[in-house]
Amino acid sequence: MTDIKIGDRVRVVKDDPDYQPGNFVGRLGRVMETDSDSLPYRVELDDPSDTWADGAWWCEKVELVDEAPTNDAPAAPPADRAFFLRQARELLDGQTWTAYELMALADDLQGKVR
Template sequence: MTEYKIQCGADPADHILAVVDGNDVGLQAYENGNFRMSVWSSPDKMRTFARGILALAGEIDGGEDKPTPSRSVKVGDRLRVTKSRLEYANVVVGEVVTVMGVDSCGGFSTDGRDHEGQHRWSFGDESVGNGLEFVDEPAQRPVKVGDRVRIVRNAYDYDYEDRDYIGRIGTLTVIDPDDQPYRVAFDDNDYWWCAEVELVDELADVATTTDSPRAALLEEAARYLPPGASGADLVMVARFLEGE
């Protein structure tokens, strides 16, 4: 029996199968993986129905053929979101998801920030390069309290103050299990709660800034520390020498 499947963007367990059995064409609806109902009709009526769906989709994107991705998606691939609410999934720009499964009908499922390591969202191959892009750098180790981090994303963006904190570097002081889990404290005694952070090698950041006034302080700090000292230790000593 030939069949085609389309999954719900919000929950891959909800899906519809289009099947052929003998001279009949049917649509079978599943909710949370459980069969709910079916509709069977003649090929002519199903073709009319299918053309209607194509027309509706064409109203949204013009009906252009989507380019075939030059690289196939496979389980374990990491993809960065470049379009929020892509295919109705609750994803935001900058979020990185991991491919959890690949569909033989031309789609794949990923985890989500609230369901890490679990099947959460469903996407079509056409979204690769058009809302999703491959992330080739290795995944960072999980952040922990005490790490120096850079703020990457807020869960909310109500005013310009929220955006001012993006890119700021501070110390991670609290991790809570909610949509703004990270509390980052700054050197000026300010702090901010945010949705995503990335680890920062402050030594590398300073070293690549040739006009940084702390470059000489870092060299001096290195003389007071044993070989192989961490970047965080070097920065701490440099701050002490600077009188912070």
């Protein structure tokens, strides 16, 4: 397992499950702070929309990425459908859901319009 540290480029895998869950999944940014609680990573996001005034968000799980942001193209979430289905399933954990609801949430996480 790779240790995430301050300054690392990361992709949000799981954000705050209690406040705007799923809204920041897939976004890229840089780790600003680490903590030992349930939301250990404070990430300054490349796309700060819907965040606090400083453009950062506390996240439960992140993964290292190699790419650096470019000024000519916005950072894009991963295009892999399975990634978004896994995220939707994680977000709905402990709840009763249908396959349609799971796929609809995956589409929402991916930014697709139904």
